[in-house]
Amino acid sequence: MxxxxxxxxxxxxxxxxxxxxxxxxxxxxxxxxxxxxxxxxxxxxxxxxxxxxxxxxxxxxxxxxxxxxxxxxxxxxTFFGGDGGPTPWPPLVNSLTASLFSTLLVLLLALPAAYALSIRRVSKWTDVMFFFLSTKMLPVVAGLLPIYLFAKNTGLLDNIWLLVLLYTSMNLPIAVWMMQSFLADVPVSIIEAAQVDGAKLPTVLGRVVAPVAAPGIAATALICFIFSWNELLFARVLTGVVAGTAPVHLTTFVTSQGLFLAQLCAASVVVSLPVLIAGYAAQDKLVQGLSLGAVK
Structure with a gap:
């Protein structure tokens, strides 16, 4: 050519x-x-x-x-009580207490459960996973009356620790499902090496599995914190003056006199800040954690 x-x-x-x-x-x-x-x-x-x-x-x-x-x-x-109105600090502290303690309990319970379902799998582990999922199929409002009667008979109405227990049980199935997929990516070889060196189960979970799966744990913790912080139904029915949370406090801006829109928007901005700050602080871990269980 x-x-x-x-x-x-x-x-x-x-x-x-x-x-x-x-x-x-x-x-x-x-x-x-x-x-x-x-x-x-x-x-x-x-x-x-x-x-x-x-x-x-x-x-x-x-x-x-x-x-x-x-x-x-x-x-x-007005939201912060500058005009002689109610102060928002007790509801904010209650929300922070319920969210932090419930998230901590969820992580302490979900980590060993996910370890048993992903790395050291128990028999019929798929049935166990389906059981955890089935607990989310019941509408929350369907269990509200029994929970209210239980709280009333045990003297736990308007008690922040009842919300901690409820939020823990509410978020635990989600946490187990998320962390099971995260822990499935942890190399078994490093766990076996730690066991050869004499590490017991608490040491393996705390010093081997947790650091490797830290992004997934952070993502799970953030999602559980957000769900607990934003929960309204249980807090609205089971609390009153003492244990009312921030979402319950927002409903006080809708009164018989009308809707105080500017005050409600200001309150919503303030109540949203803790979640936004937590998400911004853990955004790198959140992105890594949410991608750990992705199909490569």
Whole structure:
């Protein structure tokens, strides 16, 4: 083949190789812009809540709402009891207590259970996993009356430790399912090496399995913390003045006098901050943990 004939062939081959790359680049750009648009749409309610929290009640109640309304901290000042209203610190402390202690109990119970179901599998472990899953099939409201009667007869109504037990039982099946997939990726060889050196089960769990599966444990802990922090039904029915949680405190802004929208938005922003801070602090562990059980 002559040089004059080979040159057009190389040109056509180069153009054919470049065309799919250009199309792929344009397709990636379009998909990226679409993803940003969808993300912004989903974030708009949260952004509007933050903006409304800095408005006065009169401006927050306008229809259609005004973007150019003057900004004020009256909503936050009222939420924190600046106008002589109830202080939010007891409900916030109750939510923090119930969420932290229940999450800690869930991790202490779920880690050995997941170890037995993934690394040192018990007989008929799939049936055990289905049993854990079946406990989430019952609607929460269906068990509310028996739990209320039990709490009333045992004197546990309006007790924060009852919520700790309920949140632990509520999140334990989810934690076992998550950690079972995380611990399945832990190399068995390092566990056997530790056992050869004389390590007992508590040492294996605490010093070998837990550090390796730390991202999965962090992801499980964060999800359990969020579920406990946001729970309303049990807290609304089983608590009162002493053990009321932050979500219950939010319902006090809906009164017979009307809806205090600016104050409610300010309260919602403050109540959402602990979860946002926890998620931001553990975002690297959360991403690693949620990808541990993925199909490679």
């Amino acid at each position: 002559s040089a004059s004939t080979a040159a057009p062939n190389r040109t056509r081959a180069t153009s054919k190789a470049t065309a799919p790359t250009a199309r792929a680049r344009r397709r990636s750009t379009v998909l990226g812009l679409a993803a940003w648009a969808v993300g912004i749409v989903f974030c708009l309610p949260a952004l509007w809540m933050v903006l409304t929290s800095f408005h006065s009640e009169a401006d927050a109640a306008t229809n259609p709402p005004s973007l150019a309304a003057s900004l004020t901290l009256d909503g936050y000042r």
